[in-house]
Amino acid sequence: MKANLVSILIPFKNTAPYLRECLDSILAQSYPSWEVIAVNDHSTDESLQIVQENAKQDARIKVFENSGAGVIHALQTAYAKSSGTFITRMDSDDIMTPDRLQIMTNSLLEHGPGHVAVGQVTYFSHRGISDGYDRYEKWLNRLTAKGSNFSEIYKECVIPSPCWMVHRTDFDACDGFNPHRYPEDYDLTFRFYEAGLNIIPCDKTLLYWRDYDHRTSRTSEHYAQNYFLDIKLHYFLKLDYDPKRTLVVWGAGFKGKKIAKSLIEQHIEFTWICDNPKKIGKKIYGKTLLPFQELDKIGASQSIVTVANEMAQEEIRGYFKKLGLKHMTDYFFFC
The missing domain is CATH 3.90.550.10 (Spore Coat Polysaccharide Biosynthesis Protein SpsA; Chain A)
Known part of the structure; x- marks a missing residue:
C-alpha cells in the first residue's frame, strides 16, 4: 500500500x-x-x-x-x-x-x-x-x-x-x-x-x-422516498431510540403514515399526534390521532417529527424548547 x-x-x-x-x-x-x-x-x-x-x-x-x-x-x-x-x-x-x-x-x-x-x-x-x-x-x-x-x-x-x-x-x-x-x-x-x-x-x-x-x-x-424513510427509521431504532421512553410520531401525512405503519409492523408501541384539526380523533391503522398537546401529559418521551413545512417546523421547535426538550435526544426531524 x-x-x-x-x-x-x-x-x-x-x-x-x-x-x-x-x-x-x-x-x-x-x-x-x-x-x-x-x-x-x-x-x-x-x-x-x-x-x-x-x-x-x-x-x-x-x-x-x-x-x-x-x-x-x-x-x-x-x-x-x-x-x-x-x-x-x-x-x-x-x-x-x-x-x-x-x-x-x-x-x-x-x-x-x-x-x-x-x-x-x-x-x-x-x-x-x-x-x-x-x-x-x-x-x-x-x-x-x-x-x-x-x-x-x-x-x-x-x-x-x-x-x-x-x-x-x-x-x-x-x-x-x-x-x-x-x-x-x-x-x-x-x-x-x-x-x-x-x-x-x-x-x-x-x-x-x-x-x-x-x-x-x-x-x-x-x-424513492420510502427507501429514505426505511433507512431513517432503521438507524433511529438502532442508535437513538430509548425503549424506556414513550415514542411519539408527530404528523399524519405520507411520511407520518409510513413511519407509523412500519412501527406497527414491528410491534413497537407509540403515540400518534398531529396539529391538523381535520385529522385529530380519526383512526389510521387502528391508531387514534391525538392533539399535539398530549405531549404535555406524556412525560419522558422521544418524538419523530414528520411535518415538512418549514414554518411549522420552527413552531414545533419552539414548542419542544418550551417543554425543555433537546434536539437529537428528545426529538428528531425526519424531514
Whole structure:
C-alpha cells in the first residue's frame, strides 16, 4: 500500500456525455498520489471506451467490469481492487475542483483517523437548478462549514456521496460498501455516524454536482422516498431510540403514515399526534390521532417529527424548547 495514496472509486453506467469532463477534473488535481478504480456497470453507450482511452494515457486510471449488477456491487468491486490509504468516491457525471484531493488529504493527515473529510458542493445543470436543489445545497453547505452535518442526519443525507474521504481503516471499521441497503450513500453516512467519526469542517466548494433528468437518483426506484424513510427509521431504532421512553410520531401525512405503519409492523408501541384539526380523533391503522398537546401529559418521551413545512417546523421547535426538550435526544426531524 503506497503511503497517502487516494483511491477514487467510480462506478459508471451510460454517462458518456460527462465522463471526459469528470476524468479531466481528476487529471487536473494538484495532489498527484491517486488511483482511479473505475467499474463499468454494464454500459451500453461509449462510456467504457472513454475510460479505457484515458487508462491507456495514464496508468493511475484502472478499469474493471462490475462483478454483479447495480451501483452497490460496482462499489464493492471497486473497493476490492483499491489499495489507497485514503478512500473516496466520485460519480462519473460530476466535476472535482482542482484542489479537492489536496484539501481532503491535508485535513485527514492533520486530524488523523476517526474523521471524515467533506467539502461544499455546487449544483449545476444545463437548464438551471430547481428551488428544491438550491435549498438543499445551501442547507448542506451550512452544515459542512461547521462540521455539524450529523446534527441533521435524520432529515436528509448530510454527506454528499461524491464528496467525502476517510482513512481506509475507518472505512473498514464502518463495514465499507458491504451492506446491500439503498440509498447506499445515506446508509454509509449513518454508519459513519454510528462509528462516531467526526466531520472536519470545510468552507470551500470541492465538487460540482451535475443534475439532469436521467440521473440515477432521479430514475431508480432505490432512491424513492420510502427507501429514505426505511433507512431513517432503521438507524433511529438502532442508535437513538430509548425503549424506556414513550415514542411519539408527530404528523399524519405520507411520511407520518409510513413511519407509523412500519412501527406497527414491528410491534413497537407509540403515540400518534398531529396539529391538523381535520385529522385529530380519526383512526389510521387502528391508531387514534391525538392533539399535539398530549405531549404535555406524556412525560419522558422521544418524538419523530414528520411535518415538512418549514414554518411549522420552527413552531414545533419552539414548542419542544418550551417543554425543555433537546434536539437529537428528545426529538428528531425526519424531514
